[in-house]
Amino acid sequence: MSSAKPIRTEPRFSATFDRYTISEIQRAAATGIYDIRGGGAKRRVPHFDDLLFLGASVSRYPLEGYREKCGTDVVLGSRFAKRPIHLKTPVTIAGMSFGALSAPAKEALGRGATAVGTSTTTGDGGMTNEEREHSSILVYQLLPSRYGMNPDDLRRADAIEIVVGQGAKPGGGGMLLGQKISERVAEMRTLPAGIDQRSASRHPDWTGPDDLEIKIEEIREITDWQKPIYVKVGASRPYYDTALAVKSGADVVVIDGMQGGTAATQEVFIENVGIPTLAAIRPAVEALQELGMHRKVQLIVSGGIRNGADVAKALALGADAVAIGTAALIAMGDNSPALESEYQKLGSTAGAYDDWHEGLDPAGITTQDPELAKRLDPAVAGRRLANYLSVLTLEAQTIARACGKSHIHNLEPEDLVALTVEAAAITRVPLVGTSWIPGRD
Amino acid sequence: MHVVDLEQQSVRDLNAALHRLTPDTNETLWQVTNSGGKHAIGAGVDAPIDIVIKGNVGYYCAGMNKQASITIHGNAGQGVAENMMSGRVHVMGDASQSAGATGRGGLLIVEGDAAARCGISMKGIDIIVKGSIGAMSAFMAQAGNLVVLGDAGEALGDSIYEATVFVRGKVKSLGADCIEKPMSADDKTRLSGILAGAGVETVSPEDFRMYASARRLYNFHIDNLSSY
Ligand SMILES: Cc1cc2nc3c(=O)[nH]c(=O)nc-3n(C[C@H](O)[C@H](O)[C@H](O)COP(=O)(O)O)c2cc1C
Numbered sequence: 001m002s003s004a005k006p007i008r009t010e011p012r013f014s015a016t017f018d019r020y021t022i023s024e025i026q027r028a029a030a031t032g033i034y035d036i037r038g039g040g041a042k043r044r045v046p047h048f049d050d051l052l053f054l055g056a057s058v059s060r061y062p063l064e065g066y067r068e069k070c071g072t073d074v075v076l077g078s079r080f081a082k083r084p085i086h087l088k089t090p091v092t093i094a095g096m097s098f099g100a101l102s103a104p105a106k107e108a109l110g111r112g113a114t115a116v117g118t119s120t121t122t123g124d125g126g127m128t129n130e131e132r133e134h135s136s137i138l139v140y141q142l143l144p145s146r147y148g149m150n151p152d153d154l155r156r157a158d159a160i161e162i163v164v165g166q167g168a169k170p171g172g173g174g175m176l177l178g179q180k181i182s183e184r185v186a187e188m189r190t191l192p193a194g195i196d197q198r199s200a201s202r203h204p205d206w207t208g209p210d211d212l213e214i215k216i217e218e219i220r221e222i223t224d225w226q227k228p229i230y231v232k233v234g235a236s237r238p239y240y241d242t243a244l245a246v247k248s249g250a251d252v253v254v255i256d257g258m259q260g261g262t263a264a265t266q267e268v269f270i271e272n273v274g275i276p277t278l279a280a281i282r283p284a285v286e287a288l289q290e291l292g293m294h295r296k297v298q299l300i301v302s303g304g305i306r307n308g309a310d311v312a313k314a315l316a317l318g319a320d321a322v323a324i325g326t327a328a329l330i331a332m333g334d335n336s337p338a339l340e341s342e343y344q345k346l347g348s349t350a351g352a353y354d355d356w357h358e359g360l361d362p363a364g365i366t367t368q369d370p371e372l373a374k375r376l377d378p379a380v381a382g383r384r385l386a387n388y389l390s391v392l393t394l395e396a397q398t399i400a401r402a403c404g405k406s407h408i409h410n411l412e413p414e415d416l417v418a419l420t421v422e423a424a425a426i427t428r429v430p431l432v433g434t435s436w437i438p439g440r441d
Numbered sequence: 442m443h444v445v446d447l448e449q450q451s452v453r454d455l456n457a458a459l460h461r462l463t464p465d466t467n468e469t470l471w472q473v474t475n476s477g478g479k480h481a482i483g484a485g486v487d488a489p490i491d492i493v494i495k496g497n498v499g500y501y502c503a504g505m506n507k508q509a510s511i512t513i514h515g516n517a518g519q520g521v522a523e524n525m526m527s528g529r530v531h532v533m534g535d536a537s538q539s540a541g542a543t544g545r546g547g548l549l550i551v552e553g554d555a556a557a558r559c560g561i562s563m564k565g566i567d568i569i570v571k572g573s574i575g576a577m578s579a580f581m582a583q584a585g586n587l588v589v590l591g592d593a594g595e596a597l598g599d600s601i602y603e604a605t606v607f608v609r610g611k612v613k614s615l616g617a618d619c620i621e622k623p624m625s626a627d628d629k630t631r632l633s634g635i636l637a638g639a640g641v642e643t644v645s646p647e648d649f650r651m652y653a654s655a656r657r658l659y660n661f662h663i664d665n666l667s668s669y
Contacts, residue, residue, distance in 0.1 A: 033661065146543040146562060149524055151485050151505040178660055190545070190564040190583045191602060195659040198600070200581055204561040205501070205520035205539040214480050214519075218501040221456045222485030 024267075035267040036175070038100075038356030038366060039326060040168050040259040040304065045276040047259070048310040050423030051416050052432060055402045063401040070397045071407035074321050076298045077159060077228020077251040080220070084228055084251075085137055085159055087321065088117030089393040090408065091311055094256075094302050094323035095141045095161060095232075097123025099176050099185040100263030100356070101329075102373035103130055104381070105365040108332050110134030111378060112385025116393070121161060121323075124174045124199060126188045127153045134378075139230065142219065145174060145199035147189040154223055159252075161230040162216070164203075164241075167260030167303045170234030170274045173201035175264050179359040182368040213248040220249075230254050235280035235303065236273075242287040246297050253288075254323065255280050257303030261326040263366065264357030277303035277314075279426045285318030294318065295409075308395020315396070316411035317427060324392075331388035332381035333363040442470040452479050462488035464508075478518065483511050486528075503530045506547065522549045525566055538575070541568040544585065550639045557594065560587040563604055569639045579606050580616065588635050590644065598652050607632050607649040620655040 013019060027035060056062035063070060077084035093113045098106050100123065107130045113120040119137035126148020127140055140157030142149060154160060165171060176185070176197045186193035206215045216229055231245040232254035245253045257277025262270065281301055288294040301314045302323035314322050335343075337350045342362035346355060356366035364376035400408040403415045417432040418424035424431040425438035445455045455473065462468060466488055473494040476482055480499035483492055487507040494502070497515035507526040516534035525544040532540075535553035542558065544566025551559075551568070557575035560568050565584045573591030580596070582604030592610035599616020605628065606619075615621075624632075629646040636644060 146524060146564070149543065150526060150545065151487065151507065151524075154485075154505075192659070195602075196661050198581075198658075200562065204542040204558065204580075205523045211500070211519070214500045218481040218484050218504050218520075218523075221452065221481040222505055224457060224460060225453070 036177070036264050036357050037267055037270070037354045038261065038263050038265075039270070039354040040261045041271050041274075041276075043271055045259065046278050046420065046422045046426060047276065047304060048278060048313045050278070050420045051313050051418055051427065051429065053309075053312070053316075053399055053403060053415050054417060056404050060404050062404050063406060065398075065401060068401065069406060070401050071409075072393050072397060074298070074409070076230075076300075076321065079251045079293075079297055080225065080249065081159075081228040081251050082224075082226045083158075085119060087119060087137070089389065090315060090319075090321035090396075091305075091389055091392050092118050092139075092300065092321055092323045093120035093328055094260075094325040095121035095123040095139070095163070096325055096329075097125035097174075097176075097263065098128045098131065098188070099123070099125035099180060099368070100366060102364055102367050102376060103128060103184075104373055104376040104378040105329075105332065106131045107134050107378040108376065108381035108385060109328060110138070111382025112328070112332075112389060113137070115382065115386035116389045118389065119158065122157075124163075124176075125185065127157070128188075132156060134382075141232075143174070143199070144201060144203045145189070146204065147199070151222055154219070154227075157227060159228040159230060160219055160223065161232050161254065162212070162219070162250075163232045164212075165232070165234035165236075165256075166262060167234045167256030167258050167274050167277070168262035169265045169269050170236045171201060172265060172269055172273075174199035175357070177264060177357050177359070180357070180368045182370075185368055209244040209248050212244070216249045228252055230300070232256060234258075234260075235275045235277065238275075238280040239283035239287045242284040242299070243291060246288065246291055246293050250297060252298045252300060253284065254300040254302065255284050256323075257301075259304030260302055261329075277301060277305075278423065281314060281317040281319060282426065282428050288318070295320065308392045308397075309399060311392055311396040312399040312408065312411055313416065315408055316415050317413060320409070327388070328385055329365055331385045332365060333376065333384070334361070334365050336363060339363060442472055443468060444472045444474060446474045447477060447479055447482070448475040452482055455482065456484060456486075459483060459486045459488070459490075459492070459509075462486075462490060464488060466490065476513075476515065480518070483509070486511070489528075497534070506530060516553070517551075522547070522566075525549065535572070536570075540570075541566050541587075544568070548635070548638055554591070560585070560604070560606075563587065567635050567638075569635055569641070571639075571641070573610065576613075577616070579604055579619075582606070586631060586635055588632065588639075588649070590641070598654075600658060601652075601654045603654065605631075606652040607646075608652065609644065609649050612650075612652070615652060618655050618658045619652050622651050622653050624649075624651045 074090045114136040121139040139159045143163045228251040230252040231250040233241045235257045258274035298320035301319040339362045361367040416429040471492040476496035484504035486509040489508045492511045499518040503511045510529045512531040522530040523542045525547045527546045531550045536555040538556045539558045540555045541549040543562045549568045551570040554572035559574040559578040569588040576594035579598045583602040589608045593612045596616035598619030632646040
């Protein structure tokens, strides 16, 4: 009987020490440095999937699918700017730097956004001519690093976004590793080529809301009060940040949740700092409402927007517009299954590739390698992005019509229910099948 | 000469008038009175003109200046000449924090002292402070020269890139990756030029010590962990 095999249970993986966690411990032990990657939080957090629209019923009638008009346009910056921005769709392209992205990728973002009448945004690295030429509406970021900052670009921008933080890393500065600091990127940033560039996490010439108010005043003076001024924050204390941004004189507040992408940040930062996008919207909207500024100071929400339902839900919760980063890159060709064999060579797989900081992107998007960048045809990628943006708009419109709205901004929290108790509590809409709003009743 | 009295007119009126000037303007002499510590005076000027401000100014005076020569007969608040592109800004009194922050070109002269973070993230500007400078000056300074005739506060040049700092007096401490380096003939020529440009004749380059990047933090390395 001694030869009989012992009876064992199945090998069992720990929920706590799952495969990914074990591989990270092993990686850390081997290298002694934290893991850096691109993208946003990958863990599951409460999100737009946890909400549903009710649609029309006996008491509410829908609009006729393709015949009755459902507006999608939005005006941003009507509070103080002499020249507010008019967008045909409330889906905008978020700031992603030249440096993080290749020149053709930036051009494609401009082309795609322009084709559907929306805006695109520069990033931590300044404005390129390609980008300006191909973007009919371009938002220019003023970041702590101030790479490439200059008054001429401020004046040729259509709006200015003061970046306090990003959802992937509230409180963190930028990083761009040496592999991506090409000659052109280095020159635009006034840095030596090939070095690992760390950019500051705090603005060099202001700290706190009182200073911010004066900084905004200066930027308005330089641009003769023409351009809308946005303030972008990573979602952490959205109620207070929104109130302080309004008090500081912002025209538009941008709130970016923890699922929001980044070009390169420590994994531990991405996954553990900041709050989910869904949890940030109601506090921000409440701050605006209490100040009597809802719809006067516009709210843009970003972080994990993927489809028209997400757009519609963000608007129903009170946002005026949304911004997309990751989804725009995917639309242009990032993580395409067609590149599977190349992702395998990089130790990844299509759908999971996030080593954007390494600059080896086979899709030619998150790279500065001229050969790789050449693979991205800006006209083709721009068209793909335009298609995708059109789908987002059509989808959001479909939902709005089903809820009987002649404009997508008429969507409201009353059109929503929550699938989970958590989502009900944080979005202040009732749990599905009940009238219960946890924490309210 | 145009005189703008900021008790009679707003900063907006002043800046709007200054922004209307073209490179070939013949309205090249401007005087601003009753500046009263107001913010953003002369921000965003882009014309080869002279502006004389009689009094103290608030934050961001001469912000992003291009071409203009702006003289402040008083003290300057936070971020004077921030992100200056070219031209010249001359503070006859003291300057508050972040003087010349992120400046990309031109010359900033401070006759008195400058507070903390002088020359923070500077990107090509030359700054000369005839008094002393506060803590964290030249933090992450990328390019340009910071010249100090007096002393420097704590953590000078922390995480400095390719900018150069010259200090004649004492340095309280150096920040991460900032070290003293021997001055080359080129460095001396550059320093002499800045001294001469600021009308300093009695001091020679030999009186200064030079500080710049050790370039040890330019690429992430596990052995430097405690410095990040
Ligand atoms: C490749 C990449 C680069 C980025 N660069 C910047 C930047 O330079 N400045 C900034 O404010 N945000 C930056 N972000 C964040 C985006 O602006 C935006 O907040 C985020 O991507 C939105 O979330 P989403 O990716 O889930 O759509 C970047 C994001 C990505 C994916």
